[in-house]
Amino acid sequence: xxxxxGVSTGTASKALNGRGALRPETRLRVQQAAExxxxxxxxxxxxxxxxxxxxxxxxxxxxxxxxxxPLLIGAEGALGAGQMSVFLCDARDDPIREQYYLRTLLxxxxxxxxxxxxxxxARAPIGVGLPVPVVYAFISSADPSDCSVIPDEADGARRxxxxxxxxxxxxxxxxxxxxxxxxxxxxxxxxxxxxxxxxVQPAAPTLYGEWSEAWGRQAAGILLSTGADVDAVFCGSDQxxxxxxxxxxxxxxxxxxxxxxxxxxxxxxxxxGCRPALTSVDMDLEGIGRSAAELLLAKINGEQVHGPRARxxxxxxxxxTAV
Amino acid sequence: xxxxxGVSTGTASKALNGRGALRPETRLRVQQAAExxxxxxxxxxxxxxxxxxxxxxxxxxxxxxxxxxPLLIGAEGALGAGQMSVFLCDARDDPIREQYYLRTLLxxxxxxxxxxxxxxxARAPIGVGLPVPVVYAFISSADPSDCSVIPDEADGARRxxxxxxxxxxxxxxxxxxxxxxxxxxxxxxxxxxxxxxxxVQPAAPTLYGEWSEAWGRQAAGILLSTGADVDAVFCGSDQxxxxxxxxxxxxxxxxxxxxxxxxxxxxxxxxxGCRPALTSVDMDLEGIGRSAAELLLAKINGEQVHGPRARxxxxxxxxxTAV
DNA sequence: GGTGGCAAGGAAATCGATTGCCTAGAAGCT
DNA sequence: AGCTTCTAGGCAATCGATTTCCTTGCCACC
Numbered sequence: 037x038x039x040x041x042g043v044s045t046g047t048a049s050k051a052l053n054g055r056g057a058l059r060p061e062t063r064l065r066v067q068q069a070a071e072x073x074x075x076x077x078x079x080x081x082x083x084x085x086x087x088x089x090x091x092x093x094x095x096x097x098x099x100x101x102x103x104x105x106p107l108l109i110g111a112e113g114a115l116g117a118g119q120m121s122v123f124l125c126d127a128r129d130d131p132i133r134e135q136y137y138l139r140t141l142l143x144x145x146x147x148x149x150x151x152x153x154x155x156x157x158a159r160a161p162i163g164v165g166l167p168v169p170v171v172y173a174f175i176s177s178a179d180p181s182d183c184s185v186i187p188d189e190a191d192g193a194r195r196x197x198x199x200x201x202x203x204x205x206x207x208x209x210x211x212x213x214x215x216x217x218x219x220x221x222x223x224x225x226x227x228x229x230x231x232x233x234x235x236v237q238p239a240a241p242t243l244y245g246e247w248s249e250a251w252g253r254q255a256a257g258i259l260l261s262t263g264a265d266v267d268a269v270f271c272g273s274d275q276x277x278x279x280x281x282x283x284x285x286x287x288x289x290x291x292x293x294x295x296x297x298x299x300x301x302x303x304x305x306x307x308x309g310c311r312p313a314l315t316s317v318d319m320d321l322e323g324i325g326r327s328a329a330e331l332l333l334a335k336i337n338g339e340q341v342h343g344p345r346a347r348x349x350x351x352x353x354x355x356x357t358a359v
Numbered sequence: 360x361x362x363x364x365g366v367s368t369g370t371a372s373k374a375l376n377g378r379g380a381l382r383p384e385t386r387l388r389v390q391q392a393a394e395x396x397x398x399x400x401x402x403x404x405x406x407x408x409x410x411x412x413x414x415x416x417x418x419x420x421x422x423x424x425x426x427x428x429p430l431l432i433g434a435e436g437a438l439g440a441g442q443m444s445v446f447l448c449d450a451r452d453d454p455i456r457e458q459y460y461l462r463t464l465l466x467x468x469x470x471x472x473x474x475x476x477x478x479x480x481a482r483a484p485i486g487v488g489l490p491v492p493v494v495y496a497f498i499s500s501a502d503p504s505d506c507s508v509i510p511d512e513a514d515g516a517r518r519x520x521x522x523x524x525x526x527x528x529x530x531x532x533x534x535x536x537x538x539x540x541x542x543x544x545x546x547x548x549x550x551x552x553x554x555x556x557x558x559v560q561p562a563a564p565t566l567y568g569e570w571s572e573a574w575g576r577q578a579a580g581i582l583l584s585t586g587a588d589v590d591a592v593f594c595g596s597d598q599x600x601x602x603x604x605x606x607x608x609x610x611x612x613x614x615x616x617x618x619x620x621x622x623x624x625x626x627x628x629x630x631x632g633c634r635p636a637l638t639s640v641d642m643d644l645e646g647i648g649r650s651a652a653e654l655l656l657a658k659i660n661g662e663q664v665h666g667p668r669a670r671x672x673x674x675x676x677x678x679x680t681a682v
Numbered sequence: 683g684g685t686g687g688c689a690a691g692g693a694a695a696t697c698g699a700t701t702g703c704c705t706a707g708a709a710g711c712t
Numbered sequence: 713a714g715c716t717t718c719t720a721g722g723c724a725a726t727c728g729a730t731t732t733c734c735t736t737g738c739c740a741c742c
Binding site: 366367369370373379380381382385404406407408409410 | 718719720721722723724726727728729
Binding site for chain 2: 122
């Protein structure tokens with residue numbers, strides 16, 4: 037390539053990278069030669085010299101899925117703008133795989149690492165004293181000095197409850213996932229606290245179950261059979277909400293007429309598939325991914341970034357709570 | 360590291376890679392030193408020398424989503440066993456982005472590229488005369504000499520129809536996605552041909568619409584309003600099937616009592632969320648991803664692999680077609 | 683006309699690991 | 713004893729780009 041342009045490789049490098057003192061005409065000649073030959077610089081050689089790889093690793097601790105994807109897309113967006121690529125590693129909740137991938141990423145000298153997972157509960161740091169910056173997205177690190185970007189789930193629950201109050205409901209129940217699940221308890225507590233703060237009693241004790249439509253259906257039966265006077269239900273997930281809506285309708289209750297329902301996740305197939313369409317809380321996963329990537333870039337550039345950062349949720353009102 | 364073990368870097372390299380003639384004791388000493396220092400070889404330097412990166416690129420032409428993920432997981436599984444990593448690139452259906460990512464992958468000297476997409480329709484080859492092997496997964500290349508791994512959708516449709524016939528249905532209709540969508544037409548034709556081959560008339564003309572639950576609901580209304588005598592419906596997707604089931608039930612028809620329903624995709628949230636649980640055709644996307652990765656590895660190892668390969672589907676019977 | 687200053691581009695060291703070649707020492711053979 | 717043979721491990725070239733330093737040539741100025 038350098039030969040075609042009649043210059044040395046050193047000069048060619050300068051020409052393509054905009055360095056050094058070169059006549060504009062020479063620069064142009066090199067660029068044209070590169071174009072003509074379809075020349076692309078070898079990234080390995082470059083990174084060997086510069087120490088930068090323009091690559092970040094993304095380790096999903098749980099399997100890749102509904103939560104990781106928007107995070108990935110958000111991160112990719114923020115990094116792609118800076119011409120960086122993403123190495124995706126799926127540790128499948130296996131610490132051995134996780135450490136293996138960590139070694140791989142380190143051997144590839146990635147500029148930084150984003151750690152994500154399917155649940156928001158804090159996890160052990162992926163490593164200590166690592167030679168590259170690390171940011172946790174969605175999941176948070178148990179070490180509070182680590183940088184984590186997490187959704188403010190309590191905020192989401194608050195918004196859901198306030199919305200139900202705002203549309204005139206007062207007999208509000210909460211149906212959610214397993215009691216041992218961090219998200220379930222955080223959201224349940226925030227929902228209860230919000231009700232209390234507004235001077236309203238919960239219409240029923242929180243119902244813990246699974247994150248499934250089947251549980252939502254079952255929960256509808258339970259709520260109705262206890263004879264509780266319920267005019268709204270805040271659900272811990274869209275799947276539960278959808279099952280609950282079907283359960284209520286099957287028992288002859290109208291949604292939102294008799295009972296208004298709010299879900300959580302704003303998962304398109306659920307909120308749109310549900311009749312009526314489901315009001316839901318959106319955690320803005322893509323925004324979390326983007327934000328995590330931006331923080332990682334800041335760390336790569338030497339800025340000091342520490343501690344967890346909670347991002348607010350927003351509520352998307354739909355027919356299931358229409359007045 | 361070499362210093363700690365008291366050998367030269369060349370010897371250390373041989374020790375860690377199992378090359379050269381070394382005393383077992385020396386080899387061990389080096390390995391222990393590497394362990395102690397947490398030494399990991401610099402991948403860039405290695406690949407500069409060996410020409411191999413142990414990395415493959417995966418370009419999803421459409422956005423990352425429900426179809427790409429299982430493909431990715433399958434590919435990752437097959438490649439991870441060979442210690443290779445995956446570079447994920449989301450071209451978002453934008454040719455510019457696609458070419459940009461292609462350049463990036465080439466500059467990183469990936470050992471091979473897997474191209475995937477959200478639809479099975481053949482696409483233009485991503486490049487000609489590329490210096491690395493390419494395999495298409497799920498999507499296929501318009502160039503028949505390119506290596507593509509695709510689901511045999513016609514086979515899937517055949518299995519669905521035969522299953523309905525096997526459980527005693529004879530008045531079978533087909534509801535599917537947009538007529539301009541490759542998958543929709545392929546499946547519809549295969550369904551019709553299978554019926555014909557079995558000497559059965561379709562109960563109604565194929566209904567084309569969208570890939571959504573809403574369309575499924577609407578289609579239920581259309582089928583019932585035409586007064587067609589239908590005892591089974593084969594749907595082009597699980598979402599359509601679920602909407603259709605709800606539509607039928609809303610009109611007082613029993614599933615599978617009055618009408619049996621089969622979906623397509625075997626998408627867990629749909630087939631499990633549906634009441635009754637949905638019989639569906641599984642394209643085995645993970646298997647396609649794995650298969651594509653294995654073919655790519657074969658090509659990387661210099662084997663000649665050409666042409667498209669269709670993989671059979673399988674049917675997963677559930678309550679919606681129970682006898 | 684000699685010298686200083688500047689512009690343009692070349693030469694060579696460098697990054698870190700791999701690997702072919704070579705050498706020193708030990709062992710085996712006659 | 714002297715020679716060959718073998719083994720273990722060191723030396724140095726190599727991969728491809730970047731970057732520092734240095735050279736060359738040109739111009740201006742005194």
